Amino acid sequence: MNVIDTKNAPGAIGSYSQAYEVNGFVFTSGQIPVNPENGTVPEGISAQAEQSCKNVNAILEAAGTGLEKVFKTTCFLADMNDFTAFNEIYAKYFISKPARSCVAVKSLPKGVLCEVEAIAVK
DSSP: OEEEOOTTSOOOSSSSOSEEEETTEEEEOOBOSOOTTTOOOOSSHHHHHHHHHHHHHHHHHHTTOOGGGEEEEEEEESOGGGHHHHHHHHHHHOTTOOEEEEEEOSOOGGGOSEEEEEEEEO
16 A cells, blocks of 8 residues: 655645555545645635646646546535536546546535545556
């Protein structure tokens, strides 16, 4: 098992890792839309979806893989009314159309609107 850690994605805000590589698979932790350069969170679901996807991509790149190698994602939305706007941004990043679960949750860390986690092969 290898811990994946990059400065190009937000650091963990708890006792977890950004990702792990195990037997050729990369499992990312859920990525909320925090800008790793300055810790800010953009406003609105579209901008937040964009940042969450960028964070997942940065972690996958640090692990030596990429979004095109993702075969499963789990997405969390604070409001299912944001599904269409979220999906428009998500589709720009996950063009290989991996299997996906997308659920609404009561709340997310830091009050953000979305979170994305992924499983990829190397």
